[in-house]
Amino acid sequence: MAKSKFEYVRDFEADDTVLPNCWIVVRLDGRNFHRFSEQHEFKKPNDDRALQLMTKCAQTVMQELEDIAIAYGQSDEYSFVFKKKSRWFKRRASKFMTHVVSQFSSSYVFYWKDYFKDQQLLYPPGFDGRIVLYPSNQNLKDYLSWRQADCHINNLYNTVFWMLVQRSGLTPVQAQERLRGTLAGDKNEILFSEFNINYNNEPLMYRKGTVLIWQKVNEVITKKIKLPKEEEKEVEVTRTKTKVVPLHCDIIGDQFWEEYPEILAEDR
Ligand code: DGT
Numbered sequence: 001m002a003k004s005k006f007e008y009v010r011d012f013e014a015d016d017t018v019l020p021n022c023w024i025v026v027r028l029d030g031r032n033f034h035r036f037s038e039q040h041e042f043k044k045p046n047d048d049r050a051l052q053l054m055t056k057c058a059q060t061v062m063q064e065l066e067d068i069a070i071a072y073g074q075s076d077e078y079s080f081v082f083k084k085k086s087r088w089f090k091r092r093a094s095k096f097m098t099h100v101v102s103q104f105s106s107s108y109v110f111y112w113k114d115y116f117k118d119q120q121l122l123y124p125p126g127f128d129g130r131i132v133l134y135p136s137n138q139n140l141k142d143y144l145s146w147r148q149a150d151c152h153i154n155n156l157y158n159t160v161f162w163m164l165v166q167r168s169g170l171t172p173v174q175a176q177e178r179l180r181g182t183l184a185g186d187k188n189e190i191l192f193s194e195f196n197i198n199y200n201n202e203p204l205m206y207r208k209g210t211v212l213i214w215q216k217v218n219e220v221i222t223k224k225i226k227l228p229k230e231e232e233k234e235v236e237v238t239r240t241k242t243k244v245v246p247l248h249c250d251i252i253g254d255q256f257w258e259e260y261p262e263i264l265a266e267d268r
């Protein structure tokens with residue numbers, strides 16, 4: 001068919017194909033969740049409902065979109081790592097970013113009521129997105145380590161901060177003053193001596209965030225089989241399925257990567 005005289009407008013579209021052989025990371029982050037968490041009465045400093053809803057949305061993203069090898073989330077953010085060799089949407093950056101963020105956002109609204117049973121969603125939340133390429137496995141591991149270290153630093157700070165406010169009755173400004181210039185060891189000490197809390201016993205999900213990986217899991221299902229003479233019988237069958245599984249473990253050390261070498265394997 002002949003081209004219309006309008007076709008030339010296509011040439012104005014920018015080429016945003018990303019470099020081959022790089023890990024493609026899409027990170028999204030809740031827009032103004034400082035306000036959103038206040039308005040929806042999130043528990044401080046960690047709200048299980050909010051964190052689990054984030055993870056549910058991230059699982060949906062991994063299952064619905066192609067080629068995601070691993071994801072990592074904490075607070076109001078999630079990072080999705082697409083395989084180095086992915087050819088999805090001809091590696092166009094805008095396709096990766098917009099599909100991740102829109103699938104995540106619609107899931108957040110769709111699944112809200114399953115997690116926030118008696119808290120209505122008061123207004124439509126939004127998420128920003130960015131895309132970063134990492135050429136080496138070490139770069140990628142360092143990126144994920146950076147996010148997990150951020151989770152740890154913020155969570156330690158927030159845990160002491162809210163103890164000082166909620167238990168010791170300090171004002172937020174006083175608590176901030178009290179913590180100014182303190183190191184991790186000092187914060188651990190305050191938690192232990194003043195609140196009898198061993199930080200290392202705090203829930204792993206709060207301290208480490210959530211890692212999502214693909215794992216083969218065995219599922220036992222009951223199946224009806226037909227027998228001669230119109231008879232039916234129920235039998236148990238084991239099926240192996242690949243599922244997205246959440247873990248709350250350390251990903252900074254080598255152990256995780258040694259345990260799951262397939263995540264970084266070249267031929268995936
Ligand atoms: P942004 O990302 O620049 O649009 O602004 P914010 O306000 O989203 O800032 P950000 O992303 O740096 O910080 C995340 C906010 O979300 C922070 O104010 C704490 C809040 N938040 C995240 N998870 C929880 C939670 O489990 N409980 C509570 N109470 N707040 C949370």
Ligand code: MG
Binds near residue numbers: 029
């Ligand atoms: Mg921000």
Ligand code: MG
Binds near residue numbers: 029030031033034076
């Ligand atoms: Mg945010």
Ligand code: MG
Binds near residue numbers: 029076077
């Ligand atoms: Mg954030």
Ligand code: MG
């Ligand atoms: Mg279309």
